[in-house]
Amino acid sequence: MKYHKVVFQPGNVLVEAADGSKLKEVMNEAGLEFDFLCGGQGTCGKCRVKVSEGLTTPVTREQEILQVKELDEGIRLACLTAVHNDLIVELPNQNKLKHNILIAASERTSKIEPLLLKVPIEVDKPSRETQSSDWRRLIESLVRQGYKESELETTVSILRQMPDVIRGANNRITAVMYQSKVAGIEPQDSAKSMLGMAFDIGTTTIVGYLLDLYTGKELSVVSTLNPQTAFGADVISRLTFASHEENGLTKLQRAVVGAINKLIDEAAQKVSVLRNDIYAISIAANTCMHHIFLGINPQSIAVSPYVPALSEPLALDASELEISINQAGKVFMLPNIAGFVGADTVAVLLTTELDQSEDIKLVIDIGTNGEIALGSREKIVACSAAAGPAFEGAQISSGMRGAAGAIDHVYYRDKLEYSVIGGGKPLGICGSALLDAVAGLVELGILNKRGKILAFDQLTNPAAQRFKENLIQFEGQGAFLLAEAGITGHGRPIMITQSDIRELQMAKGAMAAGVRVLMETYGIQAQDIKEVLLAGAFGNYLNPHSACVIGLIPPELESKIQMIGNAAGTGSKLALLSSSEFRRTKDIAEAVKFVELGSYPRFNSIFGECTYFKIQ
Structure with missing residues (x-):
């Protein structure tokens, strides 16, 4: 087989690549961190790289997505560009940008009862x-x-x-x-100290907390992007990769285990302790991430009736999973509830103590696979809403993760204003900004109830008049301009397109329909809910008013919304520090009644209604 030299800059990383291999494959094999938000399917157009030497002829899909100017400059899509000669490839600066990873959460205390x-x-x-x-x-x-x-x-x-x-x-x-x-x-007597680490393995990020198992004191916190993003941004793309790609499951498992071991080293170095001082690890993860971490094929989750390979809590030898801690160390896996409601939801419920609440509360973790739970000590119902990748930036024309350079909030004042994570020139918009932007368009009457961007002469709200210059045409349809090309970090305009609004409607429709179905199943109205608890990174950063304006959350609940941060991480810590709390996770998982939305009799009509916007 013929091989070619591919040099990646910055870093001068040299890789011998087989003829015909895609740049995505070469980058993954080289261990280069890079997000392929659509899983390398050539649909999102976000994996832009610059081929500075050995320029290749663009394929049809690249010609459709990229501008002529970009093609002339050597911009290509890494998932579509094949290697047929020696190349020098420049990776975009934003690939190295620091991401905002949520590590804080509302805390609660529990009696310390070490598992070991x-x-x-x-x-x-x-x-x-x-x-x-x-x-x-x-x-x-x-x-x-x-x-x-x-x-x-x-x-x-x-x-x-x-x-x-x-x-x-x-x-x-x-x-x-x-x-x-x-x-x-x-x-001798080594009983004076014993440490552990609690992990929350998310689809996008991984957070680890180093704890003193005797006192419960948090010694350090570490985080990273989940390296599995190189194989796809969401759960479905990774399910597909694990099931259909050669050695796909092994690659995914090695990636997450490697990340966990790196975080263990980092956490230990921060406080000058050794990996050997760590004896216990707890893992809270969604069902797909849970299975992949264990090396279990998650294929059964993807097909009806969507059941996991296992749901029970586990205590496993760390060495068996190649986790580099003390040789006596154990890994404690929190239990799953269903195929798409996993141990991370159990950890959130443990943190919020929904199973002991006198009042009915709604708990929402918004993401590509949104988990929703409703209930009290009497009963708890839960569901999973396939919100899609809109909240994470994938499939949004100017979308990106919540990293430096992302517009994170939009304000409709005398003129359009926005804030950028880290300051500087904007590179795109993250999910919270998408909600703000669309909510403002709804309040101004620039969108109709079906989500169509209206022409300027169709607007009736005087307040919308000052945004006339922001109303533009893109690919024959209306769009709303947030930042002109001349003021962005990459020289491309940042806008909200009609397609972006459709993506958001599908995502918010799925979440809102999930809430509606759970309320119907429980037999209550929105006013019966005492509190709405938003968990996870996206829930922590979004503007509750924007979420209610677009109908993601019932508007009458806006005053009852509380952000609880990384509640899954807190639950993982509780389970690590207390054997009774770890046992309680099993009771919680078994007590929750899972509602399969696809099987709910009126789901399609409810979902259709929830995609609409409520126009005043």
Whole structure:
């Protein structure tokens, strides 16, 4: 097979690429971090790179998406450009931009009950009289500490270590216990410290919290983009990749395990401790991310009846999953509820204590796969709304993630104003800005109830007159200009197109329909809901008024909305610090009644109604 040299700049990264391979594949193999928001399907046009040497002929789809000026400058789409000769490829600056990753959350306390225990013991010395084995004498020492002999067990690896550890420590050791299992043995008394890490593995980001398992103190917090974004922005694209791409599941699992290990190193270095000081990991993740982390093919989630391979909580050896912590370490997986309502939702419910609430509350985690739960201590119903990628920036013409350069909020004052994450020239809009922009168009009467952008001479609201210059034509349809090409960071205009509004209507329609269905299932009206709790990054950054104006959340609930931050991360921490809270996650998961929206009798009509805007 013929190979070519591909050099990526900046960084001067040299890769030998097989003839005909796509740049996307080459970049993934080289470990270059890059978002392929549509999973490399050639639909979003966001994977722009510049081929500065070895320029290739653009394919038809590139000619449709890219401007003539861009094509002439060597701009290509990495997912469509094939390697047929030596290339020098310049990656865009925004690929290295810092993303806003939500790590904070409303906290709640719980009794500290470590899932693992360190038990200092003195093993009796061997004697000719008793001829007791090392394991027998270790058992007897643990029995003196209150353990039942019949329940004690261990592993072959511990038995192999045991003779040297006991004799090297002059019979004074520390047993690392998980329930009645000896998970590890250490010389001398090492019980003074024991650390753990709680993780929230999201589709887009991963956040980890390093905790003292004795005191519950948070020692450091680390985060990163989920490297699986190189294989697709959303759950569905990764389900497809895992099921149909050669070694797809292995690639996805290695990516997330590698990210977890890097975060463990980073968290430990921040406070000058060792990975070996970490004994327990908790994982909260949606069902797809949960399965991929474990190396379980998530294919069953994607086909009817959309059931996961497993839902139960798990305690696994960290070494089995190649997680680099203490060799006695365990990984605690929170349980799933259904195929598209996962352990992250269980963690949110644990944090909010919805299962113990006297009042009916609505909990919403808005994302590409929005999870919604409604209820109280009496009962809880939940559903998953396939909101699509609009809130994450994919399939939006000027969309991007919430990173530096993204317009994050839009204001309709005497003139159009906006804020940019990190300041400087805008590069695109993230989901919160999309909501603001469209909500303003609804309030000004620039959109009709079906989402059509009206021509200037059709406007009846005097306040809309001052935005006449923002009303433009794009590809034969109306569009709303946010930033002219001359003031953006990439020289392209940033706008809201008619297609963007349609994408948002589908996304908000799915979420709003999910809320409606749960209220009908529960038998209540919006006014019966005491509180609306918005979890997750998008929910934390959006303007509640904008969400209510477009109908994402029932307008009558606007005054009841509270942002609770990364509640999934908080739930993961609670489960790590308390064995009773970890056990409680199983009760929560089993108590929730999952409602399959696709099977709900009136879902299609409800969804259709919810795509409309309410025009005053």
